Amino acid sequence: MRFHGLLLDIDGVLAVSWEALPGAVEALARLRDEGVPFRLITNTTTKSRADLATTLRGAGFVVADEEIVTAVVATAEHLRMGHPGASVFVLSDGDATADLVGIDLVDVDDADVIVIGGACEEFTYDTMNRIFRRLMDGATLVGMHRNLFWKTADGWELDGGAYLAGLEEAADTRAAICGKPEKTYFDAGLAMLGVEADRAAMVGDDIVNDILGAQAAGLTGILVRTGKFRAGDEARDDGRPDHVLDSFADVPAFLGSP
Numbered sequence: 001m002r003f004h005g006l007l008l009d010i011d012g013v014l015a016v017s018w019e020a021l022p023g024a025v026e027a028l029a030r031l032r033d034e035g036v037p038f039r040l041i042t043n044t045t046t047k048s049r050a051d052l053a054t055t056l057r058g059a060g061f062v063v064a065d066e067e068i069v070t071a072v073v074a075t076a077e078h079l080r081m082g083h084p085g086a087s088v089f090v091l092s093d094g095d096a097t098a099d100l101v102g103i104d105l106v107d108v109d110d111a112d113v114i115v116i117g118g119a120c121e122e123f124t125y126d127t128m129n130r131i132f133r134r135l136m137d138g139a140t141l142v143g144m145h146r147n148l149f150w151k152t153a154d155g156w157e158l159d160g161g162a163y164l165a166g167l168e169e170a171a172d173t174r175a176a177i178c179g180k181p182e183k184t185y186f187d188a189g190l191a192m193l194g195v196e197a198d199r200a201a202m203v204g205d206d207i208v209n210d211i212l213g214a215q216a217a218g219l220t221g222i223l224v225r226t227g228k229f230r231a232g233d234e235a236r237d238d239g240r241p242d243h244v245l246d247s248f249a250d251v252p253a254f255l256g257s258p
């Protein structure tokens with residue numbers, strides 16, 4: 001086996017709009033049967049870790065809650081360690097509170113720390129402007145991740161990273177990022193695997209956040225042509241994946257090849 005462990009993205013790799021991609025359930029089962037250690041590492045913020053595991057099991061995957069690493073859980077850890085006791089405003093899709101236990105969640109106008117997660121209808125001008133005003137008054141900006149867009153069954157969706165970039169430019173600040181592509185997030189996944197970065201690979205559909213991020217953290221990057229993959233992602237000016245596969249279904253055979 002060329003790798004001692006794998007980190008796997010969820011959305012766009014295992015499933016799209018929570019429907020398993022063709023062959024993905026079988027491929028994950030085969031990895032488990034062959035004793036390949038893995039963790040699912042996601043920037044998805046629409047569900048708590050427990051709900052995510054339940055949803056994946058509903059889609060046919062055999063997966064335990066403990067095998068999933070989420071950007072929301074990483075954000076909670078970042079807030080506890082870096083901003084203990086801070087008043088925090090969270091703007092994100094889904095209900096993050098289940099994974100943010102112990103964090104003092106307040107309205108935007110009272111916040112010392114502003115957390116941006118996945119984008120949704122609540123990303124209005126009014127809310128963005130109130131966030132901007134808090135940042136101008138010295139509040140700290142935190143991103144659950146830096147995803148610019150994702151893809152659902154309905155098509156392309158603009159994500160929180162696009163708003164984060166605008167806020168950073170306008171307020172002349174730089175957000176701390178908790179999920180992918182931050183090295184500390186990959187390190188946390190590797191620690192759960194008990195595998196060194198140079199013996200691990202990341203499988204993802206996002207060339208920037210999954211692949212280039214993982215490579216910067218020392219892992220091998222395997223890009224799949226599903227989910228948000230676009231033609232040209234395999235040959236960008238800012239970096240290239242180590243390997244490109246048509247889909248996650250091809251991963252077990254790829255690992256077994258010389």
Ligand SMILES: [Mg+2]
Nearest residue numbers: 009011012205
């Ligand atoms: Mg993805």
